[in-house]
Amino acid sequence: MNLIKTSILSAIETGIKLSSGFLVLKYLSVQTGPQGIAAFGQFQNFAAAATAMCAGAFTTGLVRLVSESHPEGTSKIHVQRAAGFASLLLVVLAVPLLFVPGWISSTMFDTRAFAWAIVCLALALPFSVLFQIILALLNGAGQISQLIVSKSASSLLLLVISVALVSIFGIGGGLASVVLAPASAILIALAMVARIPGIDWSWFRPRLDRQTIRQFAPFWIMSMTTVISTPIVLMLIRTTIGDKLGWTSAGYWEASWKIAELYLLVVTTALTVYYVPQLSRAQWGEERKLVLKILFFAIATSSVLALAIYILRDLVVPIMFSRDFEPVSAILAPQLAGSVIRIGGWVIAYHMIVRGKVGIMVGSELFFGFTLYVATVYLVDRVGLIGTSYAFLANTLAYAMFSIIYYRLYIGRPQTRNKPV
Numbered sequence: 001m002n003l004i005k006t007s008i009l010s011a012i013e014t015g016i017k018l019s020s021g022f023l024v025l026k027y028l029s030v031q032t033g034p035q036g037i038a039a040f041g042q043f044q045n046f047a048a049a050a051t052a053m054c055a056g057a058f059t060t061g062l063v064r065l066v067s068e069s070h071p072e073g074t075s076k077i078h079v080q081r082a083a084g085f086a087s088l089l090l091v092v093l094a095v096p097l098l099f100v101p102g103w104i105s106s107t108m109f110d111t112r113a114f115a116w117a118i119v120c121l122a123l124a125l126p127f128s129v130l131f132q133i134i135l136a137l138l139n140g141a142g143q144i145s146q147l148i149v150s151k152s153a154s155s156l157l158l159l160v161i162s163v164a165l166v167s168i169f170g171i172g173g174g175l176a177s178v179v180l181a182p183a184s185a186i187l188i189a190l191a192m193v194a195r196i197p198g199i200d201w202s203w204f205r206p207r208l209d210r211q212t213i214r215q216f217a218p219f220w221i222m223s224m225t226t227v228i229s230t231p232i233v234l235m236l237i238r239t240t241i242g243d244k245l246g247w248t249s250a251g252y253w254e255a256s257w258k259i260a261e262l263y264l265l266v267v268t269t270a271l272t273v274y275y276v277p278q279l280s281r282a283q284w285g286e287e288r289k290l291v292l293k294i295l296f297f298a299i300a301t302s303s304v305l306a307l308a309i310y311i312l313r314d315l316v317v318p319i320m321f322s323r324d325f326e327p328v329s330a331i332l333a334p335q336l337a338g339s340v341i342r343i344g345g346w347v348i349a350y351h352m353i354v355r356g357k358v359g360i361m362v363g364s365e366l367f368f369g370f371t372l373y374v375a376t377v378y379l380v381d382r383v384g385l386i387g388t389s390y391a392f393l394a395n396t397l398a399y400a401m402f403s404i405i406y407y408r409l410y411i412g413r414p415q416t417r418n419k420p421v
Helices: 003-072 075-098 101-109 115-140 144-169 171-194 210-245 247-281 284-311 313-320 323-354 358-383 386-410
Strands: none
Touching (some): 003 075, 003 101, 003 144, 003 171, 003 323, 075 115, 101 115, 115 144, 115 247, 144 171, 210 247, 210 358, 247 284, 247 323, 284 313, 323 358, 323 386, 358 386
């Protein structure tokens, strides 16, 4: 499937996801204010980190393995090994959540009142992980229509469940919706898989052997690095803002981050569906052209969207949230600029993952995650809330310099490009 067709299908799913995300944020902001948005973002990051710890190896690793083996019909064993690896991770990483929910709630929210949400997350994780495995299978096998339907169902369920539960339970309902939406979407995803000839329930029977560890451990290590450098760092930044400037300011920062996050979905959704499978199949002679094409598409599209949002910021912010979030407009410019630069780094980072550059990926993600946090703390102390956006922009500029060096060493030079492994 070419990039244009993939982009059109992905645009449909992205439109649904954007609309759902916008409506959820709008409803939460009106009902709970900036502090509620901050708490919702904190739990979203924790849920994303927990899911990635148990399924991060599949979002890229399984897509690559299925994409490479699909024509030969050997995808089944990769899916079974993914299920086996996931089962191991769930026992080691998810089960402990059931024993310390109060401590986790106190650490994240300064209250034990949301310990129940941690327990719900632990119980729902197996379903969320299976959902991620199915999405990776659909993507790797080129079943884009089924993939779009499954992901759209998750977005719509988040909208419906969030509105219903927030109306009844307030911010607690918002936290519950983060857990329930992907777990509920598994039913739709299973129905999509059942329509693919040759796939049955035996595909998801866990298989754990030495080859399983060998196949998925490198991807898991890289995904764990991303967990540390993204959701966990964002949680630390949010906590820092809450402690230094108050949780209302943390809500403003969360809003600026969500604006950038939602508009980048337009780019990243299409590229995730198209770029990873294409890069997995690309011979070394095609690799440079593919990466350059994706870089141009990603940066051009994100630049246009970022500029439009900035020009219309005084309309976008109250429409997306409420009048209580007007201070967000003052910190948007560096945040949007940093997002455009970061999307180029995202393209390079996926090359590291697909090509198995474990050491480079781990080192760079940890380093830039650490520097983002340190820069944020430093600048917040000196210039206030806008320091968070300045720190993000400076960090992405540094990452862009690193990406240029990586490109010259591993993509731009014919003699150093490796064939897919």
